[in-house]
């Protein structure tokens with residue numbers, strides 16, 4: 001079980017990691033054209049870190065482009081450069097590009113296809129915090145202890161003495177609060193709070209960011225959550241497991257978009273005595289079922305269950321894509337959770 005880290009001032013960090021961070025900053029400084037890539041279904045951390053880097057790039061006179069698979073959810077539209085996010089299913093690698101930067105992507109498949117055929121002179125920078133990151137970049141700066149990619153990037157910019165303006169600070173604050181659930185999840189460390197203090201000192205107004213991100217729901221999204229809530233069922237010896245699902249028809253019925261499921265699974269985790277939550281979503285584009293998992297401390301991890309279904313992620317927040325019809329997926333996930341729990345109960349309890 002991962003315990004929160006002991007106090008570690010932001011300026012004093014592991015020397016190997018600090019070296020990687022400075023190398024990463026130098027590679028960024030040396031390139032004149034950056035292309036930032038976001039993973040599918042981009043979340044608050046991916047958006048916060050990408051917009052922070054976009055702004056920093058413009059401040060340094062770079063040509064910056066930002067690509068992704070999915071639209072930025074409307075509650076993040078208050079951030080700078082969101083209007084410049086280009087939806088490109090398959091970006092054609094361009095020999096003019098100096099640097100490809102993947103943020104918050106555990107592997108390249110979450111970024112863009114065709115990376116292998118890229119111009120050999122173009123470096124790939126991989127900045128992330130997923131513990132299962134495949135280190136696919138030519139330069140990898142991955143800190144699995146960090147709460148978020150925003151935190152890793154903040155440390156890179158701080159180590160390299162890049163100016164962190166109020167605008168950049170607002171992007172970072174949005175990213176770090178998204179991944180830590182406003183500093184409530186177990187990935188929150190003393191460094192995370194040092195980062196938050198630094199961002200506030202640079203002019204971030206937390207109630208404003210909270211209001212933009214959270215009190216900005218669409219009624220369609222809330223209705224979608226309602227459908228998911230009505231279906232929640234619990235099982236296990238003490239009802240410790242809870243699951244719900246959403247079909248394509250549900251999204252159509254309430255006119256909701258795919259991004260409306262962000263944070264939904266965390267609501268399931270607020271049920272008394274539930275320590276493992278599952279959300280299954282029928283994915284219209286892939287024809288597959290997307291499974292999301294959350295686990296509390298002291299129970300089989302979300303990552304264990306996700307991995308046994310061919311997925312991955314963080315220990316307490318993970319997911320997998322299942323190539324089964326929804327009804328089968330529900331049964332398979334139920335059995336996988338039970339099996340993983342039984343194995344965990346024997347060995348780790």
Ligand SMILES: [Mn+2]
Pocket residue numbers: 045046104129147148149179
């Ligand atoms: Mn993240």
